[in-house]
Amino acid sequence: MLSYDELTSPERALWDAFPEGRCVDLCTGVPEEDRVAEGGQWGPERTVRAAVIVALLQGANTAQPGAVACLRLAGARISGHVNLAGAQISHALWLEDCWFEEGVDLSGASTQSIAIVGSRVPGVEAGLIRIEGRIDLRRSRLESGSASPFHRRVTALSLINAHVSGAVNLNGAEITAPEEWAVSAGGLVAEGGVYCQDGFVAHGEVRLMGAQLPGGLHMRGARLVGPGRRGVAIALDNAVASTLDFSGGFIANGTIRLRGARISDHLTFEGAVLNGPPGCHGPSLVALLMQAVDFDFTLARPPSGAVDLRGAQVSYLHDNGHSWPDVVELDGFVYGSIKRDEAGERREAVGRQDSVARRVAWIRRSPGYSPQPYEQLASWYRKAGHDDDARRVLLAKQRHRRQTLSPAARVWGHLLDATVGYGYRPWLAGVWLLALTLLGTLSFGTHSPHPVQRGQGSPFQPLVYTLDLLIPIGGLGQRTAWYWSNGGLQWLAYLLIAFGWVLTTAVIAGVTRTLQKN
Numbered sequence: 001m002l003s004y005d006e007l008t009s010p011e012r013a014l015w016d017a018f019p020e021g022r023c024v025d026l027c028t029g030v031p032e033e034d035r036v037a038e039g040g041q042w043g044p045e046r047t048v049r050a051a052v053i054v055a056l057l058q059g060a061n062t063a064q065p066g067a068v069a070c071l072r073l074a075g076a077r078i079s080g081h082v083n084l085a086g087a088q089i090s091h092a093l094w095l096e097d098c099w100f101e102e103g104v105d106l107s108g109a110s111t112q113s114i115a116i117v118g119s120r121v122p123g124v125e126a127g128l129i130r131i132e133g134r135i136d137l138r139r140s141r142l143e144s145g146s147a148s149p150f151h152r153r154v155t156a157l158s159l160i161n162a163h164v165s166g167a168v169n170l171n172g173a174e175i176t177a178p179e180e181w182a183v184s185a186g187g188l189v190a191e192g193g194v195y196c197q198d199g200f201v202a203h204g205e206v207r208l209m210g211a212q213l214p215g216g217l218h219m220r221g222a223r224l225v226g227p228g229r230r231g232v233a234i235a236l237d238n239a240v241a242s243t244l245d246f247s248g249g250f251i252a253n254g255t256i257r258l259r260g261a262r263i264s265d266h267l268t269f270e271g272a273v274l275n276g277p278p279g280c281h282g283p284s285l286v287a288l289l290m291q292a293v294d295f296d297f298t299l300a301r302p303p304s305g306a307v308d309l310r311g312a313q314v315s316y317l318h319d320n321g322h323s324w325p326d327v328v329e330l331d332g333f334v335y336g337s338i339k340r341d342e343a344g345e346r347r348e349a350v351g352r353q354d355s356v357a358r359r360v361a362w363i364r365r366s367p368g369y370s371p372q373p374y375e376q377l378a379s380w381y382r383k384a385g386h387d388d389d390a391r392r393v394l395l396a397k398q399r400h401r402r403q404t405l406s407p408a409a410r411v412w413g414h415l416l417d418a419t420v421g422y423g424y425r426p427w428l429a430g431v432w433l434l435a436l437t438l439l440g441t442l443s444f445g446t447h448s449p450h451p452v453q454r455g456q457g458s459p460f461q462p463l464v465y466t467l468d469l470l471i472p473i474g475g476l477g478q479r480t481a482w483y484w485s486n487g488g489l490q491w492l493a494y495l496l497i498a499f500g501w502v503l504t505t506a507v508i509a510g511v512t513r514t515l516q517k518n
Contacts, residue, residue, distance in 0.1 A: 002055050008044060010076065011052045018056045018091075020067045027075030027097065034075060036120050036141075039099020042077040050080035050102070057089050073098065084109050085125075092133070095119060107158070113166065116140055127160035134166030134192060135159075137173050144177035144204070156204065159185035167192030167215060170200055177204035179227050186210050193242075196222045205254070206234040216243030216265075219250055226254020231277025236261050246272050247296075253278050255305070258287040266294035267314075276305030284325065287312050297323045298341045309333040318346060324362060331370040338380065350384045360396045369404050371397060391424040398424075432503055433470060440466030440496055447489060449482040469496040472504055 007015060014024045026046045027034045056071055074096040081102040089111035096117045103123035104116070113133030116124070120141045142156040156177045159168070168190045175182040182204030188194075193215020194208075200222040208217070217236070226233035233254030236244070239261045246256070247270040254277050258267075267290075274284040284303035288310050295314040299322045306327035313334045320341040338359075340349040349355055363373045374397035381390035395417075402413040445462040460482055468476040484490040 002052060002060065007052065008047070008049075010046060011048050014048060014052065014071070014073055015056065015061055018061050018071055019064045019069050021070035021072065023072035023074060023094070024076075025074040034097065036097050036099055036118060039077050039120060040101075042099065046075060047077045047079055048073065050078055050082040053078065053082055053093075054084055054087075057084065057091055057093060058087060059090075070094065077101070081105065084111075087111070123156050123158075125155075125158045126162055127158045129159070129162045129164075131162070131164045131166070133164075134169060135164055136169045138169050138198075139172040140174075142173065142175045144180055144182075155181045155184040157183045157185075159183070159188045161187040163189045165191050168194040170194070170196045171198040172200060174201045175204070176202075177227075178225075179204070181205050181207055183207060188212070191215060193218060201225075202233075205232050208239055209235050209237040211236065211239045211241070213239065213241035216241050216245065218243070218245045220245050220248040221250060222246075223251045224254060226252070226277060231255055231282045232257055240264075244268070244292075249273075249300075251275065252284070255282050256285050258285070258290045260289045261287070261291070263290075263292040266296065267292040268294075268296035270296050270298050271300050273300050274303040274305070276303060281305065283308055285309075290314075294318075295335075299323055324365060326365060327367065328362065328365040330363060330366045330373040332372055334376060335380065348384065350381060350386050350389065356381075356389045356392045356396075360393060363396075364400065369400050371401070374400070395421055395424045432499070436470060436496060436499055437463070437466050440469065440492070443489060443492055447484070447486055449484050449489075452481055452483060466496065469493055470500040470503070472497070472500045 004012070004015065010024070010026055017024050026048075053071060053073075062069075070092045072094040075098065076095075077099045078095075079101045082100070082104040085105045086108040087106075087110075089109060092112040092114070094115045094117075096115070096119065098116070098119040100119065100121045103125065104121055106114070106124070106126040106129050108128045109126075110130040110132075112131070113136070114131060115134075115136035115138075117136055118139040120143075122143050124137070124142060126135070137157070144156045156175045162185065168188075173196070182202040183206040185194075186207055186209045188208060188211040190211070191214050193213055194211075194217045196202075196217070196219045198221070200219065201224075202222070203225045204227055206224060211217075217239075224233035231254050233252040233256055235257040237257055237259040239258075241261070241263055242265045244258075244261070244263055244267045246252070247268045250269070250272040252273070253275045256274065276282055276284040282305055284305035284307060286308045288308060290309070290312040292312075292314045294316045296318040298318055298320040301322050303325040305325060306329065307325055308329040310329045311332040315336045317335045317338045318341060319338070338349040339346045349359070359377055363377065366373060374393055378390040378393040378397075381387070381393060398413070399417065402410055402417075405413060441462045444465055449460055449465075451460075458478070458481065461478065464476050465478040465482065468479040479493075484493065
């Protein structure tokens with residue numbers, strides 16, 4: 001137990017100020033001398049032992065009546081290891097512009113609000129902590145410390161399974177663990193949200209898997225640099241949040257992983273840059289089975305890696321000309337509406353001249369063939385009242401599917417496409433019928449055929465004769481009553497009969513397919 005007599009001058013000042021919650025400021029007022037980065041050179045007049053801080057927070061100097069005890073210290077060099085693991089702390093802690101010789105261990109502690117602002121700390125371990133208030137690490141620089149015998153992986157900030165009734169404030173902080181986890185906060189519950197804005201930088205992976213963030217995750221303008229060998233900038237697998245904000249110049253040099261994440265309000269990447277893992281070909285965004293109400297993917301420039309949205313569900317999708325890379329996984333992706341950002345205005349993506357062509361090209365960025373993206377897009381067009389566009393999408397689906405079939409099936413597919421557009425363009429059959437009718441009428445009208453039986457049957461009529469050849473079912477009495485001695489016209493008659501059967505079969509097959517799908 002520390003005694004008052006063995007305390008140094010700055011430690012006595014802190015000891016005396018603690019019961020009344022007064023702040024002890026050891027800064028000199030000279031900017032060059034107060035730079036936290038140079039805190040390792042501060043002398044004894046600005047040094048406070050970690051043991052003194054631990055003793056005060058654990059009740060070494062009782063509060064005075066009528067005052068609220070609080071540890072407030074600024075501009076100090078803190079020597080030794082601040083070990084408060086498992087402690088029951090009933091006082092708030094405020095440390096500003098301090099330089100820590102060793103890391104801070106708050107794992108398993110129960111405490112009031114904690115603020116370590118503008119300071120340099122070799123790691124903060126706060127797994128399983130319970131904070132009745134907020135944790136404030138604004139403008140601080142956290143670096144991974146040395147590994148312990150029990151932990152192979154080194155983390156600059158650990159909040160694994162922590163519970164914070166307020167917010168986690170990391171605005172302006174720089175957290176560095178280049179080859180490891182910059183932030184490890186799996187299972188974190190932050191009722192007031194997590195704030196990583198105002199120049200926040202993380203060198204290393206940010207892990208928030210399974211986190212519960214009713215107040216959201218706000219990373220507007222942040223910069224994330226994932227570790228090179230794994231390439232994940234931030235992992236939010238199975239996280240539950242009201243908002244995920246990666247907008248306003250947000251930059252990620254690594255994969256953003258949102259597998260199974262559930263966002264009750266909006267997920268935004270407006271103006272973001274997704275570079276993907278540095279030095280490799282990994283994906284820029286992985287959002288398998290992600291759920292969100294509003295998904296804003298209006299990026300500043302196209303992602304360098306693939307975007308995986310398989311199985312994701314969103315109510316509203318916003319995109320622009322920079323949203324999609326060369327590879328987009330869309331199988332199982334469900335959306336209720338699409339709005340496109342053009343020249344700062346967001347409008348429904350239906351009704352535009354190139355809307356269908358652009359959306360089909362978007363689907364074709366997916367590797368291989370899958371019918372679901374086409375069906376989803378067609379469903380959206382139908383709900384918007386654009387049935388013609390929906391049919392164009394379904395026609396594009398059949399053309400894409402045709403590439404996966406056997407040669408014989410591809411030939412039949414080309415025939416269906418040319419004649420009736422797979423049933424989505426039945427008017428093509430009318431065009432073919434009209435053209436063949438005109439051809440037959442003009443060709444047969446220049447010559448006179450021979451009657452099969454003289455004096456019987458109706459007079460020869462080129463138009464009716466041509467129609468009789470083209471219509472395979474029933475008969476108009478002309479085809480059986482006349483024949484040709486001219487070989488060319490006879491072969492034309494055979495050809496028209498064959499075309500009639502092909503057209504009829506194609507119409508029946510195409511219409512049947514359309515009825516089955518709709």
